[in-house]
Amino acid sequence: MVNVRKCAMIGCGLVGSSAAFSLVESGLFSELVLIDANRDKAEGEAMDLSHGMPFAHPMEIYAGSYDDIRDCGLIIITAGANQKPDETRMDLVKKNVGIFKRIIPEIKKRQCEGILLIVSNPVDILTYAALKLSGFPPNRVIGSGTVLDTARLKYLLGQHLKVDSRSVHAFIIGEHGDSELAVWSSANVSGVELDHFCELCGHFKHMETMQRLYEGVRDSAYEIIRKKGATYYGIAMAVRRIAECILRDEHSILPVSSLIEGHYGISGVCMGIPAIVGSSGIEKVLDIPLSEEEQKKLQASAQAIQAVLNTIEF
Numbered sequence: 001m002v003n004v005r006k007c008a009m010i011g012c013g014l015v016g017s018s019a020a021f022s023l024v025e026s027g028l029f030s031e032l033v034l035i036d037a038n039r040d041k042a043e044g045e046a047m048d049l050s051h052g053m054p055f056a057h058p059m060e061i062y063a064g065s066y067d068d069i070r071d072c073g074l075i076i077i078t079a080g081a082n083q084k085p086d087e088t089r090m091d092l093v094k095k096n097v098g099i100f101k102r103i104i105p106e107i108k109k110r111q112c113e114g115i116l117l118i119v120s121n122p123v124d125i126l127t128y129a130a131l132k133l134s135g136f137p138p139n140r141v142i143g144s145g146t147v148l149d150t151a152r153l154k155y156l157l158g159q160h161l162k163v164d165s166r167s168v169h170a171f172i173i174g175e176h177g178d179s180e181l182a183v184w185s186s187a188n189v190s191g192v193e194l195d196h197f198c199e200l201c202g203h204f205k206h207m208e209t210m211q212r213l214y215e216g217v218r219d220s221a222y223e224i225i226r227k228k229g230a231t232y233y234g235i236a237m238a239v240r241r242i243a244e245c246i247l248r249d250e251h252s253i254l255p256v257s258s259l260i261e262g263h264y265g266i267s268g269v270c271m272g273i274p275a276i277v278g279s280s281g282i283e284k285v286l287d288i289p290l291s292e293e294e295q296k297k298l299q300a301s302a303q304a305i306q307a308v309l310n311t312i313e314f
Contacts, residue, residue, distance in 0.1 A: 001071060002071055002072070002073050002113050002114055003031070003071045003072065003073055004073035004074075004247060004279070005028075005029050005030040005031065005073065005247070006029065006030070006031040006032075006033070006071060006072045006073055006074075007023060007028075007029045007031070007032050007033075007072060007073065007074045007075075007076065007243070008032075008033045008034075008035060008064075008068065008069045008072045008074070008075045008076065009023075009032065009033070009034050009035065009076050009078065010035045010036075010075065010076065010077045010078065010079050010103060011035075011036060011077060011078035011079030011080065011120065012034050012035075012036040012038070012041045012042045012045045013036075013078065013079075013082065014082075014230050014232040015078040015119060015120075015230075015231075015232045015235055015236065016034075016036070016045075016076075016078035016079070017045050018232040018233055018235075018236035019076060019078060019119070019232075019235070019236040019239040019240070020032060020034060020045065020049060020061075021049065021236065022236040022237055022239065022240040023239070023240055023243060024049050024052065024056055024059060024061065025056065025240075026240050026243070026244070027056065027057035027059075028240075028243055028244060028247050029059060029074075029243075029247070030058070030059055030060065031059065031060045031061075032049075032059060032060070032061045032062075033062060033063070033064035033068045033069065033072070034046050034061070034062070034063050034064065035063070035064055035065065035066065035068070035069075036063075036079070037079070039063060042063035042064075043063040045063075046061050046062050046063045049061050050062075066106040066107065066109070066110060067110065069107060069110055069112050069114075070110045070111070070112055071112075071114075072112060072114045073114045073115065073246075073247070074114055074115050074117060074243060074246060074247070075107060075112065075114055075115070075116050075117065076117045076119060076239060076243075077100075077103065077116065077117070077118050077119060077120055077126075077130070078119045078120055079099055079103060079120060080092065080095070080096040080099050080100075080120035080121065080126070081095040081096055081099070082230055083121060083221070083225060083230075084225070085222075085225055085226055086222075088177065088178060090122050090125075090177060090178075090308055092121055092122055093122055093125055093308055093311075093312070096120055096121070096122070096125075096126055097125065097126065097129050097312055099120075100120075100126055100129045100130060100133065101129075101133065104129070104130055104133035104134050105133060107134060108133070108134050108135060114140070115140045115141075115142065115246060115281045116130055116134065116136060116140060116141045116142065117142050117143075117144070117239070117242060117243070117246075118130050118141070118142065118143040118144065118257070119143075119144045119235060119239055121176070122175075122176070122177060122308070123143040123144055123145065123176045123257055124143060124145070124175055124176055124177075124257050124269070124270050124271050124272070124305050125270075125305065125308055125309065125312070126143070127141060127142070127143030127145075127257045127258070127270040128259070128269065128270040128309060129312070129314060131259060131270065132314040133314060138258065138259040138282065139258075139280055139281040139282040139283070140280075140281045140282075141258070141259070141270075141281075142242065142256050142257065142258055142277070142281055142282060143176075143256060143257025143258070143270055143272075144176070144235065144238055144239065144242065144256065144257065145176055145254075145255050145256040145257030145258075145271070145272030145273075146171070146172040146173055146174065146176050146180055146255040146257075146272030147238045147241065147242060147254050147255055147256060147272070148176075148234050148235050148238040149172035149176060149180055149217055149218075149255075149272070150170070150171050150172045150254075150255050151165075151234065151237075151238060152172075152216075152217045152220055152234070153168075153170050153171075153172050153182060153213065153214075153217045154166075154168040154169075154170060156213050156216050156217065157170060157187075157189075157194075157213060160203070160209065160213065161189065161197065161198065161201050161203070162201070163189060167189055167190045168187075168189055169187065169188050169189070169190075170182065170183065170184070170186075170187035170188075170194070171183045171186075171187075171255050171274055171288070172217060172255065172272070173255055173271075173272050173273055173274070173298060173301075174271055174272060174297070174298050174301030174302070175271055175272070175301045175302075175304055175305050176257065176272055177304075178218065178304075179297075179300060179301040179304045179305075180217075180218060180272070180301060181214075181294060181297040181298060181301060182210070182213070182214045182217070183288065183290060183294055184210055184291075184294075185289065185290060185291040185294060186288060186289055186290075241254070242254060242256065242277065245277040245278065246277060246278065246279060246281065247279070249278045249279035250277070250278060251276050251277070251278045251283065252276070252277055252278075253274050253275065253276055253277070253286065254274065254275065254277050255272040255273060255274045255275075256272065256275055256277060256282070257270045257271055257272050258270060258273070258275055258282045258285060260273060260285065260302070263285055263287055264287065264290065264295055264298055264299065265295075265299060266298070266299060266302040268306070268309075269302050269305045269306050269309065270305075271301065271302060271305055273285055273286070274286045274288050
């Protein structure tokens, strides 16, 4: 029996602990189990979070083992090596696939019927690895994909146009990494086509601005890592948003990473494409309109992911 209000966090590093804190603040779950290769780390984080309960929603938080995930509605995996300065997400592949080859069989062994949410990088590769190693149906294996990248784009556009970023509607899709792309062709501000809105605000150098904003999104993780060593707050809030969609059965549209089969002529990879997300996980992957150039870039992004997958044995 699945307990939809029970969540497991596997990996208690900076991302895992920040995501756990965000979930505690959200009040979404009544039970949160923390699992880490370093049991003391999991216990310490559980204690620290639990001490804030008088200021939050009632919730049981504890360090546990894989046996505690049997009835979890949501299992979030943040475990893995961290991205270092000058290191790409793809540089992490071998180390983190090896870690997943130890984690995912433990989950499979418990015959859990919950949803897997993969956050570790490179997230598209590891979402595919989790899918293959777990035997879960594709709708129950979700990666954080380009949810954070999309938020970064909305934020930067909002700053540029001096409008609330929540009024900006635009997607970053493809690989969560260097080959990702911005979907400018359908971007808008509360229904007003982006170029037109820019001109209303006195901005006319569209191509130059779009390239600058795209590079700002693509390179932001590298800049944050260079300045403070790691990124964790933004992704923690993205994890919370995905969890909200699942727990509340929102049927919201997010560019999560999921198995792509036949969309835009792409098959056999996991990557960030807008999908309807609800209590069953991925309900439907959407073919949003793309320009011819955007389709070519998306296919190139898929090829970059596939080239890495071809080097891995599952």
